[in-house]
Amino acid sequence: MSSPADTLPERVRALLPETLPSRLGVAVSGGSDSLALLHLLVRIARDEDVRLFAATVDHGLRPDAAAEAASVSETCAHLGVSHVTLKWTGWDRSGNLQDQARQARYGLLRDWAVLQDIPAVALGHTADDQAETVLMRLGRASGVRGLSGMSFARDLDGVTLWRPLLGETRTALRDYLQAEGVRWIEDPSNQDLRFDRIKAREALGHLSGLGITAETLSRVAANLGRANRALEHFAQESARRVAKEIACAVRVDRAGFAALPEEIQRRLLVGILQRISGPGYPPRQSKVEQVVQAVVAGRSSTLSGCQILTDGNSSWFCRELTAVSACVARPAELWDGRWIATGPDTPGAQIRTLGETGLPQVPDWRATGVPRMVLMATPAVWLGDQIVSAPFAGFLNGWTFEMDPKFPEFSASFLSH
Numbered sequence: 001m002s003s004p005a006d007t008l009p010e011r012v013r014a015l016l017p018e019t020l021p022s023r024l025g026v027a028v029s030g031g032s033d034s035l036a037l038l039h040l041l042v043r044i045a046r047d048e049d050v051r052l053f054a055a056t057v058d059h060g061l062r063p064d065a066a067a068e069a070a071s072v073s074e075t076c077a078h079l080g081v082s083h084v085t086l087k088w089t090g091w092d093r094s095g096n097l098q099d100q101a102r103q104a105r106y107g108l109l110r111d112w113a114v115l116q117d118i119p120a121v122a123l124g125h126t127a128d129d130q131a132e133t134v135l136m137r138l139g140r141a142s143g144v145r146g147l148s149g150m151s152f153a154r155d156l157d158g159v160t161l162w163r164p165l166l167g168e169t170r171t172a173l174r175d176y177l178q179a180e181g182v183r184w185i186e187d188p189s190n191q192d193l194r195f196d197r198i199k200a201r202e203a204l205g206h207l208s209g210l211g212i213t214a215e216t217l218s219r220v221a222a223n224l225g226r227a228n229r230a231l232e233h234f235a236q237e238s239a240r241r242v243a244k245e246i247a248c249a250v251r252v253d254r255a256g257f258a259a260l261p262e263e264i265q266r267r268l269l270v271g272i273l274q275r276i277s278g279p280g281y282p283p284r285q286s287k288v289e290q291v292v293q294a295v296v297a298g299r300s301s302t303l304s305g306c307q308i309l310t311d312g313n314s315s316w317f318c319r320e321l322t323a324v325s326a327c328v329a330r331p332a333e334l335w336d337g338r339w340i341a342t343g344p345d346t347p348g349a350q351i352r353t354l355g356e357t358g359l360p361q362v363p364d365w366r367a368t369g370v371p372r373m374v375l376m377a378t379p380a381v382w383l384g385d386q387i388v389s390a391p392f393a394g395f396l397n398g399w400t401f402e403m404d405p406k407f408p409e410f411s412a413s414f415l416s417h
């Protein structure tokens with residue numbers, strides 16, 4: 001890290017996959033990091049017959065933003081890289097502006113990439129960003145996953161994000177730009193101490209006496225990233241042994257679960273909850289601990305729109321009936337954001353929970369071996385008050401339900417995305 005600027009291109013190339021896609025995106029704000037990334041990728045793309053596409057998001061929040069985007073556009077034209085400015089106009093003047101702007105930025109970049117048939121977009125996060133992330137997460141008492149910081153690659157709804165500068169310090173990148181005679185834009189919000197990231201940057205400057213620097217903290221992140229991958233692997237293997245997906249629910253063998261280390265129990269629980277009620281913010285640590293205890297002790301509980309029921313040696317994780325009882329969809333529409341029904345053309349058919357009134361219409365539901373509460377929260381096909389099909393309760397009548405293929409398979413729920 002912080003090694004000489006003249007070997008920077010080789011170091012960055014070595015981090016990227018061996019074969020690059022023929023169309024590669026790069027997100028350029030105009031600051032030193034992403035501008036260095038642009039220049040480095042131009043060199044790489046030229047050597048490897050890759051077409052580079054750059055995008056700048058104009059959040060419309062600072063008077064200079066449009067001029068900055070125009071300056072990036074000019075630089076790109078000079079380098080022979082096609083460039084677009086993506087404008088964000090969506091702020092409703094409520095909520096956390098930084099957070100909304102960031103989410104909007106990723107959304108715009110993702111949609112642009114999909115539209116342009118660009119499978120991967122490179123971002124200019126550096127070792128300094130990584131160190132600041134780790135420092136901020138220390139303040140939130142994060143665990144192994146959080147302290148692993150940002151990963152090199154991540155999926156953003158079908159587009160891969162790469163961070164090839166994570167091993168480089170901002171100083172090394174600025175040295176490189178200076179050597180190349182490139183000028184960058186200083187973002188004034190980088191001085192704004194209202195932002196935690198800027199506070200972390202400031203604090204980092206006072207910790208070097210303890211050997212805590214951008215380099216060491218980003219190495220800590222890399223070490224913990226490796227540990228995290230090992231834990232994910234173990235969690236995935238454990239899930240295969242003690243958990244099984246049945247009828248929109250997950251059945252967990254309580255004895256197997258109780259024998260697992262606490263960290264793995266927690267990871268299993270969070271993965272299962274997100275599998276059942278869809279991705280979202282992970283539940284709070286204290287809540288997760290309570291539910292782990294409840295499963296081990298055989299008590300029922302609820303969390304994140306899921307119901308956890310005990311049935312002999314098993315715990316069942318299913319949708320909480322009240323969380324889905326108002327969900328109504330037509331066949332071919334997503335039910336509860338995830339399930340799609342396919343069956344014979346039935347005008348007027350609706351997808352609703354099987355519920356208390358539907359279950360008695362399915363005489364053989366007990367043959368499934370699935371608890372009543374679990375089945376009641378599953379989707380069924382209705383025509384008025386009549387059940388047409390309840391596949392999870394064993395009454396198919398020509399219908400099936402499948403999870404939207406955009407969701408990964410169950411065992412992938414325990415891996416970071």
Ligand SMILES: Nc1ncnc2c1ncn2[C@@H]1O[C@H](COP(=O)(O)OP(=O)(O)OP(=O)(O)O)[C@@H](O)[C@H]1O
Binds near residue numbers: 029
């Ligand atoms: N306005 C922008 N337009 C295009 N790309 C941007 C813009 N802002 C940031 N980026 C991209 O994101 C990278 C990281 O910048 P920054 O740390 O400000 O982003 P962030 O999205 O807030 O990061 P994080 O993912 O940690 O929240 C930049 O190097 C650049 O590649």
